[in-house]
Amino acid sequence: MHVVATAGHVDHGKSSLVRALTGTDPDRLAEEKRRGLTIDLGFAWAQVPGAGTVAFVDVPGHASFVPTMLAGVGPVPVALLVVAADGGWMPQSAEHLAALDALGVRHGLLVVTRADLADPAPALAAARAEVAATSLGEVPAAVCSTVTGAGLDEVRRALAGVLAAVPAPDAAAPVRLWVDRAFTIRGAGTVVTGTLGAGALRTGDELELATAAGARRVRVRGLQSLERERTEVGAVARVAVNLRGVERGEVARGDALLTPGWSVRTDVVDVRCPGAARRPGELPAQLVVHAGSAAVPARPRPLGADGDDLLVRLRLDAPLPLVLGDRLLLRDPARHLVLGAGVVLDVRPPALRRRGAAAARLADLRDLHGEPDEASELRRRRVVRGAQLRAMGVPVRSVPVAGDWHTAPGLPEQLGERLAALVAAHDAADPLHPGVPLEEARRALGLPERSLVQVVVARAAARAALRVAEGRVVAGAATEQLPARVARAVEAVLADVSAQPFAAPDAERLRELGLGRAELAAAVRAGRLERVAEGVVLAPGALRRAAVELARLPQPFTASEARRALGTSRRVALPLLQALDAARLTARDTDDRRRVLAGTGAAGGPGSPPPRR
Template identity: 70%
Template sequence: MRTSVVATAGHVDHGKSSLVRALTGRDPDRYAEEKRRGLTIDLGYAWTEVPGGGTVAFVDVPGHERFVPTMLAGVGPVPVVVFVVAADGGWMPQSAEHLAALDALDVRHGLLVITRADLADPAPVREAALAELGRTSLRDVPAVACSAVTGEGLDAVRAALADVLATVPAPDPAAPVRFWVDRSFSVTGAGTVVTGTLPAGTVAVGDELVVGERTVNVRGVQSLERPVERAAGVARVAVNLRGVDRRDVRRGDALLTPGTHVRTDLVDVRVDVRVDVRADVRADPAGLPAELVVHLGSAAVPARVRPLGGPLVRLQLRTPLPLVVGDRLLLRDPARHEVLGPAAVLDVLPPVLRRRGAAAARAATLAEVRGPDLGSELRRRHLVRGRTLRAMGVPVAGEPVAGDWYADPAWWAARRARVPEVVRAYRAANPLHPGPTLEHVRRTLGLPDLGHDTTLVTALVTDPLRVREGRVVERTDDLPPAVERAVAAVLADLSAAPFAAPDVERLRELRLGRSELAAAVRAGRLERVAEGLVLAPGYRDRAVAALRAVPQPFSLSQARQALGTSRRVAVPLLEALDAAGATVRDADDRRRLR
């Protein structure tokens, strides 16, 4: 049976908590002070079965202006709201602030409930409240009046709620988990337990999740106080964690699927700040306060504001948040107790801005961005790993250019076209070298430093170039006929005796001088062991295979006999194996295979 989660919002508890109690038979107020004062000061939870709507969990949020951050922690991950206004109280300033927050969060599914209908005519308040909601994302919600005391209208509330829930799209159970924590406590014998609203994805016993910089394991899962093997969003969930202390995970933290979301303290956004929700008038983002609070999920993080130009702003968060491109943030001015409006996340890994005019240039770059789009990201970043794109929330399609790397097609084609130019320039400056090293090509083309991983540079090399022994060289397979015949004769000799390198006399007989040998080596037809000493390609592997049959460590004489060659060849050949790391030379000049 489907489980849904709704938040109850409105103003200062004029019937809000009473409505939840009447619908569920459970008291959402958990603290004695709340019961004594009749004032919700923290998030409350209750649930019930709604005919036609399945199991419905309620998150009861505070209404008083002093507890707006707590209210936002409750509604942040919840897609449906029951907006409560009292018939005997009417529309209040707190109602307007709650509505502004819900509108900024783009909550579109909900139900307007006029409570305490036994104390006043609900019709005028209903019409006034619908007029307020009509200017926001909740413009199309139905409205019902009821009394939690007499019970009148409660069945209508249940029926209307079931109808609303039937229209809410089901979240993807396979989506990455971002489970916002709203409570954290310890249970004797169980350890740390966190609760929250799971908006999408699935949490299961045995899962490995990430919170902050720490990896934790899911020891147990409960949903609505019942143990389950797995829970899929949207759901109220309690997760028993192994590997973390209660004090190390708090409200505002998020449990994440490893490798998803970017934990960042710097983010570029597009803001939509309203002067007045009712007037639908936008303010200039340049007039934002220098510091504000960013709300997402159950998190509330102070941030410094840097205008970039137009509606584009850079936020420097005091604490990193796990974000993806397309996230919708809520901006609030705590000094004036005012919800400023929403901000759409455009870049979770923005570049540092140092030069004069960099902010304006950045705004121009971001002007085309409307959400997570692979083409847009590649045009701006040129080259990026697939795993980074996925963590940013950008859908990855098509084939990578190399390994897990994706590139903007135009940028990649331009780099590929420059490789022959780099090789020609290097050869002109270094005529004795066959070609530039892969590292030289990488630096010249401005590719990232990947250490020993040469996958990217190698992928840029195409005919008539190739990679040989760590260098980019010209492909010169077509040797002059006379040289080709001479090389073929050498290879025929070596096929019978792989390590009997041709001596000076043989080379002279075949008219293979220094330049001819160099051309054959560049073409990959022969391999140079030492000056004037060549063998067939792959000689190192064949030598290692032959030396495996020799007792370790071995002497030069033993190696010479195993290789079937002379001292003239064995000495430089072993030195080449030493240089390649295939053999290790001991203090007594004996060697052994590594």
């Protein structure tokens, strides 16, 4: 199927031409028939020789209904521009053509109607000159009369030729169906219609319904195309979608049905306005942005010129589902004037809060023209999820560095140098706490997730000798070194316990040596002391040696028997026994006595290798 939208001045015969080509009156409302004026979008279709099925979206031509006209033209790739021989080129002819140009429509047919009422040559010549200066370029043309039927076959042949040149749609593309009508059918529920420009719809599909109020998941209950029930409809097509569980008041023209995760609902976009820099002063404080069938008020903020183009930030009154490269039509409703196009450059732009941010943003956008490019996006965003890139319309071909995270080429290596300097500065300032906590490193590097710090460490390991230990990024030998003062104090503790290995120094002795909580923790991390409890430290391997000594007692044994066997005080014995339990070297019986567990290696004697803690 092909879908074609009409365009042209009011009362120039658009609906009459559609009726003559299809045999169906596209004006469906009683008010339209009473006034002889198209008010809302009309739809009709026919078999066109050489083109197959062609569906027509007939739009109103009156100035008051330009937003409705744009809702019909926006999603349609081919235009049928109609000019009356007895009317010639008129204001709405120009505005409709400006809209087609802004939307980037490149396929069209110029038809001069009412050839039975006036010489069509002047109107044809004037229209051709106007159209040639737009995105449509040199289009085929035909002359006809819908009253006499003269020239209608020529219109059909010319239309078939235009449609033959239209590129085939991408059947595998994600769906973005802009809603142009929503209504209720008794027994079926809510139905929406639109032009499917790419992808395919199937009954049972789960889609996302994007509205001004938010987005929600919906399921396709049924499909129709050209009043026939279908289980699947592929682009390009006019389609009616019956939605399960959606009330009529929850959906309206301008909403969209989307493949989940393949667009970004955004109310702030940066756009390039081709040629706008040559027309200073045309950008009003408030304008209307047209995208698909949607029309949303917006406030523009010019960022600056790039040659003949103007780069602009648009703040929309309601979010729209957009991707990079979308063409937005910008219209001044106060002057009833189509200002031109805005090509979407960024659907997730950064905030402009600091002085000079707009100028910096202008420089950042200068090389962008709306063609989605992964390398460019990675350079600008540094770190981004692949799902976010795909939602922005960017094809993702690189390999993620962690999870779904992608980075700019060389970024982990650059950050590795910064991280090495950060660790070195931290260790110099606080040698008792070597290494930088992962969370602190993440914030310092501006990374969104700790897993990315691990990537930076891995990439920098060979050059910067970094590693992750106990939740901290440390330099290679950081955990094996102690400040000289602390090292001397630790040696004094080891000398104290050399004769009585389980007689831990008391708090007064530790204070005398200058070993506070931080110093003791550093010594334990370095493997120079073994922590039994808060303020109770022994030589490394003390727990294993204690188990060996206790294994020589009759099993089970009491705490008092253990204290005497170890030659220590109650202050040390009780937490030591608890530590042995926790290390599964001993087990506590119901009568509060303990036994050394078999298979712990305790029977191996004092020479058994001590566990690292």
